[in-house]
Amino acid sequence: MQTIMLKAKLHMARVTHAVLNYEGSCAIDGELLDLSGIRENEQIQIYNVENGQRFTTYAIRAEEGSRIISVNGAAAHLASEGQRVIICSYAQYNEAELERHRPALVYLQEGNAVSHTSNAIPVQLA
Numbered sequence: 001m002q003t004i005m006l007k008a009k010l011h012m013a014r015v016t017h018a019v020l021n022y023e024g025s026c027a028i029d030g031e032l033l034d035l036s037g038i039r040e041n042e043q044i045q046i047y048n049v050e051n052g053q054r055f056t057t058y059a060i061r062a063e064e065g066s067r068i069i070s071v072n073g074a075a076a077h078l079a080s081e082g083q084r085v086i087i088c089s090y091a092q093y094n095e096a097e098l099e100r101h102r103p104a105l106v107y108l109q110e111g112n113a114v115s116h117t118s119n120a121i122p123v124q125l126a
Contacts, residue, residue, distance in 0.1 A: 001091040001094070001095065002094055003092065003093055003095075003097055003098060004087040004090050004091070004092050004093075005090065005091065005092075005093050005101055006015070006088060006089075006090055006103040007037065007038075007088075007090055007091040007100070007104070007105070008036040008037050008038050008089045008103060008104040008105075008106070009021075009036070009086060009087065009089075009090065009103060009104070009105050009106065010028070010032060010038075010069075010087040010088075010106050010108060011033040011086055011105065011106065011107045011108060012049070012084050012085075012086065012107065012108050012109075013028075013032075013069045013084065013085050013086070013108050013112055014046055014069060014082065014083070014084055014085075014108070014110065014111070014112055015069050015070075015071055015079050015081055015082060015083045015085055016067065016068050016069050016078065016081065016112070017068065017069075017070035017071070017072075017081060017082075018070070018071050018072075018076040018079060018080050018081050019070055019071075019072045019073075020072075020073070020074075020077070020109070022070075022072040023072065023073060023078075024058075024072055024073025024074055024075060025055065025057055025058050025059070025060045025072050025073065026044060026046060026057050026058070026059055026060070026069070026070065026071055026072065026075065026087065027059075027060050027061070027062035027068055027069070027070035027072065028059050028060070028061070028062055028067065028068070028069055028087070029049055029062050029064065029066050029067050029068050029069070029112065030062060030063065030064035030065075030098045030124060031063055031064050031065055032067075032106065032108075032114075033059060034057070034113065035104070036089075036104050036106045036107050037058055037089075037104045038059050038089050039059070039088075040059060040060060040061050041055060041058050041059065041060070042053070042058060042059050042089055043057075043089065044058060044059050044087055044088065044089050045087070045088045045090070046071070046075070046078075046079065046084070046085050046086070046087050046088075047085060047086040047088070048078060048079050048083055048084075048085050048086075048093060049083070049084040049085060049086065050080075050084060051078075053078040053079065055075055055078050057071075057072075057073075057095065058074050059087075059089075059116035060072055066094070066113055067111055067113065068112075069085070069087075069093045069112060071085075080110045093103075102119035102120065103119060103120075103121075104117070104119065105117060105119065105120075105121065107120045109115060
């Protein structure tokens with residue numbers, strides 16, 4: 001049996017570009033892709049913290065060190081420059097893989113600089 005689990009997350013990324021007249025995708029700084037383990041052309045979910053929009057697209061590589069998060073094509077209607085988004089990818093794991101699975105969590109601060117990384121989401125307190 002396969003279970004779909006969170007594979008990677010870029011938490012609180014700031015959209016740097018929203019380009020309507022571009023082939024659909026989300027360009028992500030290559031360093032952030034590598035750090036998170038999100039692969040080029042991998043399906044990603046984007047959750048817009050500012051307006052609640054949630055949408056699916058795929059990742060493409062932006063220039064390393066550029067800190068670009070560019071929402072392209074039709075998705076540019078769902079996230080504007082300056083808005084904060086959470087970018088997630090998911091993968092299927094079998095029972096044996098679940099035992100050792102830990103998601104790659106990358107937390108971003110202003111300018112899309114890495115604040116810190118983790119492999120576990122903190123327990124939500126009451």
